[in-house]
Amino acid sequence: MEVQYAYLFRILVAGICGALIGYERKSRMKEAGIRTHLIVAIGSALMMVISKYGFQDQASWTGVGLDPSRVAAQVVSGIGFLGAGMIFMQKQTIKGLTTAAGVWATSGIGMTIGAGLYWVGLGVTLMILIAQKVLHSGFHWLATPKTEQIHIRIDDTPGVLDEIQTALKEKHIIILHFQAERNAGDMSELELELTVKLPAQCNTEQLFSIIQAIPAIKAFEVQ
Template sequence: MSEYILTQADYLLRIFLAALCGLVIGYEREARLKMAGIRTHTIIAMAASLMVVVSKYGFFDVIKIDGVSVDASRIAASVVTGIGFLGAGIILNHKRSISGVTTSAGIWATLGIGMAIGAGMWALGIGSTLLLLGIQFFFHKNWRILNGSNAGKILLHMKKGDDTRERIVSALTNMNIQVISTHLNIFDNSFIEVSLSVVFPKDFSAENTMTLMANYPEIASIDL
C-alpha cells in the first residue's frame, strides 16, 4: 500500500511541477499583455503532463493480460496533434498584420515541457523552461536592435465619439511615428479600444514614451 501511495505521489508531483513551469512561462507572457497568459499556459502544461502519465503508466493492469499490448506513446502523440486547434485560434490576421505567432509557438513548447516532465524527464523539462524564458527575454529586448526595426503597438482607451484617435495619430505623425494599421473594439456602445500598429523612429526612447503617455492619458499602454 505504501509503495502505491509513493508511486501516485510521484505522478502527482510531476503534474504539479509541470503546472509550475507553465505558470512561470505564462507569467512572462501575461506581463507582456499577450493573449495567452498564466491560466492558459498552466493548464496546458498540467494537462500535457497528466495525459503522458496516463499514457505511460495508466494501463499496467491490462498489460498483464495475455494477448494485450499497449503503445505507451499513443496518447502523447494525440496530445501533440490536438494542441494545433488552440495554437491556430491564437494566431490573428488583421489587415496584413499577423499577431499571436510567438504565443502560439510558446504554447506548443509549453505542451512539450509538460509532456517531458510527465514522462519523468525532470531535468529536460525544467531546462527547457529556462531556455524558453531566456529566448523570450533576449529576443524581446534585442530583436529590434538585431534586425534594425522598431515596430510596436499603442493601445488606447477612449469614449466613443471623441476625436482623440485623430489627435493622437496627428501627434504620432509629428513625432515621426508611422501608423501601419488600426484596429477598433467597441464596448457597451460607449467606450472604444484602439490598437495601433506603429513603427517608432530609431531614436525613440523610454523618455519619449513617458512624454507621449503624459500628454495623452487615453493611451493605456505602449509596447516597444
C-alpha cells in the same frame, strides 16, 4: 499508492514550470497568461503519465498490443487547435504567434516532466524564460521593426494629408494601411485610421512627438 504520489509530483512540477512561463507572458499583457500555461502544462503531464503508465494492468493480456506514445502524440496535435485560437489578424498585423508557440512548447514541457525527465523539462523552461527576457530587452542589435495602429482626427485643410505622410516619411515610418473618412459629427474634420511600421530605433513616445508637431491634428490615439 506511493507510485501515484510520484506521478502527482511530476504533474506539480510541470504546473510550476507552466506557471513561470505564463507569468512572463502575463507581465507583457499577452493573450494567454498564468492560468492558461499552468493548465496546459498540468494537462500535458497528466496525459503523458496516462500514456506511459495508465495501461500497465493490460500489458499481460493475451492479444493486446499497446503503444505508449499514442496518447502523447495526440496531445501534440490537439494543442495546435488551442494555439491557433490565439493567433489573429489586426489591421494587417498578425498577433499572438509567440504566445501560441509558447503554449505549444509548454505542452512539451509538461509531457517531458510527465515522462520523468525532470532536468530536461526544467532546463527547457529556463531556456524559454531567458530567451523571452533577452529578446524583449533593449539591445539595439536585437530590435526589429514593429507596427502600430493610429486613429487621428484632423482639420480638413488643403495639403494636410501630404503633410502627415511627409512627416512620417522623414522619420522612415512606413504607412501599411490608410483609411480616411469625414467625421459625421463635424463635417470640417477628417478621421484617419493608419497602420504604420516603425523603424527599430523608433518607439511609441517618439511617434507621439512626430504627430504632435503637425498643427492640423486635433486628436490622436495609438490603439
